[in-house]
Amino acid sequence: MxxxxxxxxxxxxxxxxxxxxxxxxxxxxxxxxxxxxxxxxxxxxxxxxxxxxxxxxxxxxxxxxxxxxxxxxxxxxxxxxxxxxxxxxxxxxxxxxxxxxxxxxxxxxxxxxxxxxxxxxxxxxxxxxxxxxxxxxxNLYMPSVERELKRYQQLVEEYFKLLLHEMAVYLRSRESDWDGKEMIEAHELLHQAKALAFQKLENQFTREDDYYYRYFTMRIRQFEILERVMPLVASLSWTYEQSEMVAKFIESVGAAVRPESTGLISLQYLHELREQFRVMPLPTTREEFETRAMLLQLLSEMEQYLIIKSEFKGKHTYIQSV
Incomplete structure (x- = not known):
């Protein structure tokens, strides 16, 4: 056209x-x-x-x-x-x-x-x-991309919620009809969003208002963790009490996906979950031991996921600190 x-x-x-x-x-x-x-x-x-x-x-x-x-x-x-x-x-x-x-x-x-x-x-x-x-x-005139960036932000967060939800579903039932296409779509969307945010940044002569660029950079780092976590979740072949506990935790992380969330509450939840694992009876079978080890590895990855968000300064917080 x-x-x-x-x-x-x-x-x-x-x-x-x-x-x-x-x-x-x-x-x-x-x-x-x-x-x-x-x-x-x-x-x-x-x-x-x-x-x-x-x-x-x-x-x-x-x-x-x-x-x-x-x-x-x-x-x-x-x-x-x-x-x-x-x-x-x-x-x-x-x-x-x-x-x-x-x-x-x-x-x-x-x-x-x-x-x-x-x-x-x-x-x-x-x-x-x-x-x-x-x-x-x-070239002083550049159309505003603020609305488009907000739309990208909303879409990214919907994808993150979906990915975390599918992880929780699989941890509970070991079954899922999810084909994983949202992983590819989310990857493409994140890089498109970051490119647009960089364009907005390049249209400013000061870098004080770099919120969206920092935001999508942060989400890309988190997405890289989710890419590592998905094969780990898929490799779990046994369901135990701990699987349900981790599934519930991941659901809570997905529910908390929003721009203003700091991830600190979820981090506290994770630490409490680890403490519960520590006082539970030791595994009695090899399969249970392997599952428990993979679940602990999954929690370690999710901890890094949440730390990345906790270190991210939101729009208003960042502007006040510069």
């Missing part, structure tokens, strides 16, 4: 404005201002600013190289080759790779004029200021 994104609209408006302004000022090679806008408008404010500064620095550097090389050995093809041979490694060393293409355009402008004078340099600088300045200006 034909669709025009907001970045395309911004690029079109910015390029047209840059061309109009450069042409109105009667600048030579005014079309380059529009090209700069196209190259500098990026997906995020931070990236756009970074790319723009690199292009500006590389272009100014290319003017210096052009003056030195052309005025030393003349305006011919060999000089172009030598200039590129010297300029590109220098730009890469200075981490200005994004500006190499733009700088090459300026080099060709100077080469076609066969001289380097202050008016020519000023003309190129004006083109840079107009193109980069308008690109940064149009």
């Amino acid at each position: 034909f669709k025009i994104g907001y970045r395309t609209v911004k690029t079109a408006v910015g390029a047209a404005a840059a061309l109009f302004l450069a042409q109105a000022l009667d600048l030579q090679f005014y079309s380059s201002a529009g090209i700069l806008v196209i190259l500098c408008v990026q997906n995020t404010k931070r990236k756009s600013l970074k790319v723009s500064l690199h292009r500006l620095g590389a272009c100014l550097l290319s003017i210096v190289f052009s003056f030195v090389v052309f005025e030393t050995i003349g305006y011919h093809a060999l000089a172009i080759g030598l200039l590129i041979l010297l300029f590109i490694p220098t730009a890469v060393m200075l981490r200005m790779e994004e500006g190499i293409v733009t700088s090459s355009v300026i080099v060709m402008h100077i080469y076609s004029l066969k001289t380097v004078t202050w008016p020519i340099v000023w003309n190129e600088v004006c083109i840079l200021i107009i193109g980069i300045g308008i690109a940064l200006l149009v």
